[in-house]
Amino acid sequence: MEHIDHILIVDDDREIRELVAGYLKKNGLRVTVVAGGRQMRSFLEADRVDLVVLDIMMPGDDGLVLCRELRAGKHKAVPILMLTSRSDETDRIVGLEMGADDYLVKPFAARELLARIKAVLRRTRMLPPNLQVTEAGQLLAFGAWRLDTTARHLLDKAGTVVALSGAEYRLLRIFLDHPQRVLSRDQLLNLTQGRDAELFDRSIDLLVSRVRQRLRDDAREPAYIKTVRNEGYVLAMPVEIVAAPP
Numbered sequence: 128m129e130h131i132d133h134i135l136i137v138d139d140d141r142e143i144r145e146l147v148a149g150y151l152k153k154n155g156l157r158v159t160v161v162a163g164g165r166q167m168r169s170f171l172e173a174d175r176v177d178l179v180v181l182d183i184m185m186p187g188d189d190g191l192v193l194c195r196e197l198r199a200g201k202h203k204a205v206p207i208l209m210l211t212s213r214s215d216e217t218d219r220i221v222g223l224e225m226g227a228d229d230y231l232v233k234p235f236a237a238r239e240l241l242a243r244i245k246a247v248l249r250r251t252r253m254l255p256p257n258l259q260v261t262e263a264g265q266l267l268a269f270g271a272w273r274l275d276t277t278a279r280h281l282l283d284k285a286g287t288v289v290a291l292s293g294a295e296y297r298l299l300r301i302f303l304d305h306p307q308r309v310l311s312r313d314q315l316l317n318l319t320q321g322r323d324a325e326l327f328d329r330s331i332d333l334l335v336s337r338v339r340q341r342l343r344d345d346a347r348e349p350a351y352i353k354t355v356r357n358e359g360y361v362l363a364m365p366v367e368i369v370a371a372p373p
Contacts, residue, residue: 132248133157137167138182150237164188171202178244182210183218191221198226206247223333226292251293267303269364289341298334302362311359335360
């Protein structure tokens with residue numbers, strides 16, 4: 128049976144929930160709507176979803192709190208698309224720092240939300256074809272680290288596992304497939320999120336910062352992902368395929 132993607136919409140505005148759910152259902156998606164964090168938790172205990180659309184501005188536990196909770200728990204791999212108001216630039220930045228995969232600014236057209244959902248799902252499930260230059264199921268070694276491309280996590284020298292969000296994995300994989308090559312912010316944004324940069328868009332810088340934290344890299348003098356002024360970022364380490372994970 129063909130899989131139908133299941134979208135969970137978390138928004139306290141009933142009109143928005145109903146309008147968006149109706150449009151997404153007409154376009155072939157399975158949709159569940161809830162009004163807040165309590166209902167979201169209850170539903171996720173009983174069923175699985177392919178993506179969560181999470182409004183930031185909600186009473187009680189807002190979207191940022193819920194995003195942090197999802198990323199810290201057993202649902203950490205579920206993609207998150209955050210809805211923000213045009214004036215909430217700080218919230219958008221914080222949301223991306225917490226692990227949201229993308230954001231959409233209110234007011235928005237339902238077709239734009241559908242396009243963003245499809246893009247996030249597509250990015251979550253596979254790398255862009257032009258980046259698939261390494262075989263699946265490998266350990267990629269660089270510096271003191273290895274990336275397990277099957278489990279999609281990092282391993283340090285002691286074999287300790289460092290978990291990665293979907294966005295963090297995609298960005299790191301892009302760098303590992305293009306080592307010692309400068310990649311611009313526009314290139315990285317397009318390859319990781321499938322969209323062009325907007326004015327003052329800091330999402331790639333924030334994602335690089337998160338990956339540096341995973342690598343325990345000094346942001347002031349990074350050894351792994353270096354900033355190339357006015358150009359972008361570069362993975363400064365050579366990469367070696369060392370083994371297939373067991």
